[in-house]
Amino acid sequence: MTVTAVRTPAGAALRRFRKHPAAVVSVVFIALVVLAAIFARLLSGHDPNAIDLLNARSGPSGGHLLGTDSTGRDVLSRLLFAGRISLGVGIASAAIAVVLGTILGSIAGLLGGWVDGLVMRLADVFMSFPSLVVIVVVAGILGPSVLTMVIAIGLFQWPVCGRIVRGVTLSLREQEFVLASRATGAGPLWLMRKHIIPAALPPVSVVATLAVAQAIALEATLSFLGLGVQPPAASWGNMLTDAQSLTVIRSEPWLWLSPGIAVALTVLAVNFIGDGLRDAVDPRSSS
Amino acid sequence: MGAFLVRRLSINVLVFFLITIAIFALVHKTPGDPIAMQIPADQLNSGSAEFIAQKRAELGLDGSLVTQYWHWLTNALHGDLGYSLLNGRPVTEVLGERVGPTVELMGVGLLVSLLIAFPLGILAARRRNSWLDYGATVVSLGSVSVPVFFVALIVIYVFTLKFQWFPSSGISDPTNPSLLNTLHHLVLPALILGFGNSGPFMRYVRSSMITELGADYVRTANAKGAPPRRVVLRHAFRNSLIPVLTVIASNLPQLLAGAVVIEQVFAWPGMGQLAVSSVNQHDYSVIVGFALLIAILVLLSNLLADVLYTVVDPRVRLR
Numbered sequence: 001m002t003v004t005a006v007r008t009p010a011g012a013a014l015r016r017f018r019k020h021p022a023a024v025v026s027v028v029f030i031a032l033v034v035l036a037a038i039f040a041r042l043l044s045g046h047d048p049n050a051i052d053l054l055n056a057r058s059g060p061s062g063g064h065l066l067g068t069d070s071t072g073r074d075v076l077s078r079l080l081f082a083g084r085i086s087l088g089v090g091i092a093s094a095a096i097a098v099v100l101g102t103i104l105g106s107i108a109g110l111l112g113g114w115v116d117g118l119v120m121r122l123a124d125v126f127m128s129f130p131s132l133v134v135i136v137v138v139a140g141i142l143g144p145s146v147l148t149m150v151i152a153i154g155l156f157q158w159p160v161c162g163r164i165v166r167g168v169t170l171s172l173r174e175q176e177f178v179l180a181s182r183a184t185g186a187g188p189l190w191l192m193r194k195h196i197i198p199a200a201l202p203p204v205s206v207v208a209t210l211a212v213a214q215a216i217a218l219e220a221t222l223s224f225l226g227l228g229v230q231p232p233a234a235s236w237g238n239m240l241t242d243a244q245s246l247t248v249i250r251s252e253p254w255l256w257l258s259p260g261i262a263v264a265l266t267v268l269a270v271n272f273i274g275d276g277l278r279d280a281v282d283p284r285s286s287s
Numbered sequence: 288m289g290a291f292l293v294r295r296l297s298i299n300v301l302v303f304f305l306i307t308i309a310i311f312a313l314v315h316k317t318p319g320d321p322i323a324m325q326i327p328a329d330q331l332n333s334g335s336a337e338f339i340a341q342k343r344a345e346l347g348l349d350g351s352l353v354t355q356y357w358h359w360l361t362n363a364l365h366g367d368l369g370y371s372l373l374n375g376r377p378v379t380e381v382l383g384e385r386v387g388p389t390v391e392l393m394g395v396g397l398l399v400s401l402l403i404a405f406p407l408g409i410l411a412a413r414r415r416n417s418w419l420d421y422g423a424t425v426v427s428l429g430s431v432s433v434p435v436f437f438v439a440l441i442v443i444y445v446f447t448l449k450f451q452w453f454p455s456s457g458i459s460d461p462t463n464p465s466l467l468n469t470l471h472h473l474v475l476p477a478l479i480l481g482f483g484n485s486g487p488f489m490r491y492v493r494s495s496m497i498t499e500l501g502a503d504y505v506r507t508a509n510a511k512g513a514p515p516r517r518v519v520l521r522h523a524f525r526n527s528l529i530p531v532l533t534v535i536a537s538n539l540p541q542l543l544a545g546a547v548v549i550e551q552v553f554a555w556p557g558m559g560q561l562a563v564s565s566v567n568q569h570d571y572s573v574i575v576g577f578a579l580l581i582a583i584l585v586l587l588s589n590l591l592a593d594v595l596y597t598v599v600d601p602r603v604r605l606r
Contacts, residue, residue, distance in 0.1 A: 022425075125302050128537065128589050130544035133562075133581055140566030140574040141313045217434050221548055224436050225563055243440055244552065246455070250448045260437035268432040275428065 013202070013280040023276025026269035033266055037083035044077035049232045060254050067254035070242055079258055082234040086263070089150055089228075089235075090216035090270075096154025098208045101161025106196045108162070109169025110188050120166070123159035131156035132218060139227040149228050153218055157211045161204055168200040202281035209274035213267045220263045236263045295593045299586045306582045307363075310575060311356045317571045319372075321355075322348055324572035325362075328375035368576040373568055378576040382558065386580075388458050389557030392476055392550065393542050399481025400488055400542075401535070407485075408492025412500060413519060423493070427486035435483040435545050439552040442475055456554040476553045480545050484538065491534045495527040502526075529600050536592035540585045 018024060036043060052072030060067045066075040108119035135152045142148055172178050178195055186194070222228035223237025231238055236259040242248050243256035314321070322339065323331055325346050331339070343349055346358055362368075368378035411423040447455040454460075459469040499505065500523050508518045547559030554560065558577060565573040 121298060124589075128540060128585055130540040130585070132544040133540070133547055136547065136562055136566060137574055137578045137581070138313065140562070140569075141317055141571060213432065217432065220434050221436060224434075225548070225551060227563075227566060237434075240436065240440070246443070246448065249440055249444050253444065256437075256440055260434075260440060264433040264437055267434070268429065271428050271432050275424075 017276050017280035020272075020276035020279060022272045026272040026276070029265065029269045030273065033083060033262075033269075034087065036080055037087055040077070040080035040084060044074065044080050046074035046077040048073060048077040048081040048234055050074070057252055057255075059252075066258050067252070069239070069255055075239070075254060075258060078234040078239055079236070079262060082236045082239060082259065083262070085146070085229055085233060085235045086216055086219055086237070086266070089146065089153075089219040090212045092150045093153035093157065093215040093219075094208050094211035096151065097157035097211050098161050098204060100154065100158035101163075101207075102165050102192075102197065102200065102204065104158065105162035105165025105200075106169050106188075106192050109166040109173065109196075110191065116166070119162070123162050126156055127159045129156065132221060135218075135222055136225070136227060139222070144222075144227045144230060146229055149219065149222060153215045157214065160207045160211070164203045164207060165196065165200045168203070169196050172196060172199055206274055206278045206281060209270060209277055213270035213274065216263065216270065217267045236260075236266075291597060292593060295590065299590055303582060303586055307360055307579070308356070310578050310582070311359060313578075314359075314571070314575055315352070319571075322346065323372060324575070325369040327370045327377075328372070363579060368579070369572040371570055371573050373565075373570045373573070378572050381573055382561070382576050382580060385556060385558045385561045388555060389543075389546055389550070389559065391473070392480060392555060392557060393539075393546050395473055395477040396480030396484065396546065397535070397539075397542060399477055400484040403481060403485035404488035404492050408489045409496055409519065409524065411489070411493045412496030415497065420493075423489060427489045430482050430484075430486035435479060435548050436552055438483065439475075439479050439549060442479055443552070446475060455552075458556055476549045476555055480542070480549050483545050484542055487538060487541075488531070488535065491531050492527065495530050496523060499523040499527045532595045532599055533592045536588055536595050539588035539591075540581075543581070543584065 040048075050073060052068065055063075055068050055072045057070055058068050058072075066079065069075055069078070104119050104123075108116040131153060134156065135149060138148060138152055139145075172195055178191065181191065181195065219228055219235065220237035220240075223235045224240045226238070226241055229235035229238050231241075239259035240256045242252075248255060314324075317324075322343055325348075326334075326342055330342075334342070346362075348355060348358075350358075366379050368382070370377055371381050374381075407423045407426065411420040414420055443455045446452050453475045454472050455475060457472060459465070459472050500519070502523075505518060505523050508522050509515070513522070543559075546557065547562065549555065550557045550559035551563050558580070561573065562577045565571075565577065
C-alpha cells in the first residue's frame, strides 16, 4: 500500500482538536503539571515532610513561596509531591477501569446472549452506586489505603468504558472482515487485539480521559475527608483536611487555596481535554 | 409495562441480596467480637457469661457463616441493625434521626440544581454555538470539575467569614431553632450542592431540547404560526422532560454523595456526617447500618427511574 493519504483519520482528528482552544491550553497546562510532579525534588527546594515547628503556619514568603502548614512543612514542596500521588491515583484508577471495561465489554459483545445480559446488568448496578459513598463504607471497615481506593474507583468506573466497547464489538461482529477473520480461525483474543481494540480506541480515549479527571477529584474528596491518602504522604486532598476549621479557613488561606486550586484546575483541564477529544474523534458530537 | 417493571423489580431484589452478602463479608472482616455490634454495650459489660452465651446462641453467632448471615439479615430487615459501639444506642434510632436533615438538604439542593439547569439548558439549546451556549458549557464543566468541598471552603471564606451573611455550621441555632433560622442555615449548603449537581442535568436538558427542537412537530407548530415562546415551552420542553426525568431520578445517588461531603464541611447533622464520623470513630455497626440504608436508597431511586420512564412516555407503556 503506497497510497499516501492527505487526510488520515488521525490527522483530521488532530486538526479538529486544535480548533478547540480550551483543550489545547489544557494540554499545555497538564504537561506542565506532570513535569512539575516528575521533577518535584528539583523544584521544591524543601523536604516535603520536614517539620519545622518554629516556622509553623507562616504565610507565603521568600523562603516558603506558598507558606508553611501546621507543623511547618513547606506547602509548595508538599503541593509538588502531592501532584505525584494525585495524578498517579487518577491514572491508575482510570487504567483499571479501561482494562476491565475493555475485557468485559468485548466479552459481552462477542458472546452475546445471557453473558451479555449479565455483564450489562452488572454495569447498571455499578453505575448506579455513588463510588464516593461506597468507598467511605469500605474505607471505614477495612481502613483507608491508597490501594483500596484505586481499586474501588476503577471498579466503579468500568461500566462507561464497558458499554462503549460492547457497542463497538456488536457493530463489528457482523462485518465481513471480522467474519472472514473468524472463518480463518481467529479466536476471541485475536479479534480483541486486531479488530475491537483499534476500533474502540478513539471513543475509549475520551472516556479514559474523563475517568482520570473524575478519579483525581474523587481522590481529593476522599483524602479531604481523611479516608484516602494518609499523612505524612501529601495529596492535594489531604492538604485541605486542616481547612475543616473556621480559624484555618479565615487566617491561613494559603494552606487550602493552593491545593484546592491545583485540584480544580487539573480536573478542569483534563475534562477540557476529554471534551476536545470527543469533538475530535466524533465530529458529529460537536455539531 | 407490567412485565418490564416486574423484571426490573426482581433484578433489584436480587441485587439487594448480593449487596447484603458483600456487606456481611465486610462486617466479618471487622476487628472485634461481632456480638458487640448486636447487643447494647451496658448489657455486654454487665451481663454474666451465661447471658452472653445465651445471646450469642439467639443471634446465631454460634452457627456457620450462613446461619450468621441469615440471622443478621432477618434482624436487619425487621429494623434491628444492632447497637452503636460508641454509645450503645440502637443503630436504627441513630440513623433514623439523621435521615430528615439529609432529605431536607438533598431536596432543596435538587431544586436549586434544576433551577440552574433548566433555564440555562433551554437557552443553550435555543441558541446553539452562541456565547451563551459556550458559557453554559463552561459553567457545567466547572460544576463537575471543581470539587464540592473546595467550592464550600471558598463560599465559607467569602460569605461566612468576610461578609458574615450566612452561618456555615449546623442546621439551626440551638438557642433559636425557628424556621427562618433553619432556612438561613440551609442557604449555603443547598446552593453548593445544587450547583455541583447542575452540570450533568444542564447537559441533558440541552441535548434533549436540541433533539425535540429538531422534531417534525416543532416545525409544524412553527409553520402554523405558534409563538416561538409557546413552541419552546409548551411543545418541545414538555417532551424533552421524558429523558431528563429519568436522569434526575437515577442521579439521586450522586446527589447523596455530594450531600455526604457538604454535611461534613457544614457540620450538617445528616447521614453523611454520621457516616464520616462513625468511620473516624470505628463505629462499625453504624457504618453497616448506613451501608444498608444507602443500598436501599440507591435501588429505590433506580426503581423510581424505571417507573418514571414507563409512566411519562406512552410509547414505552404500550410496548
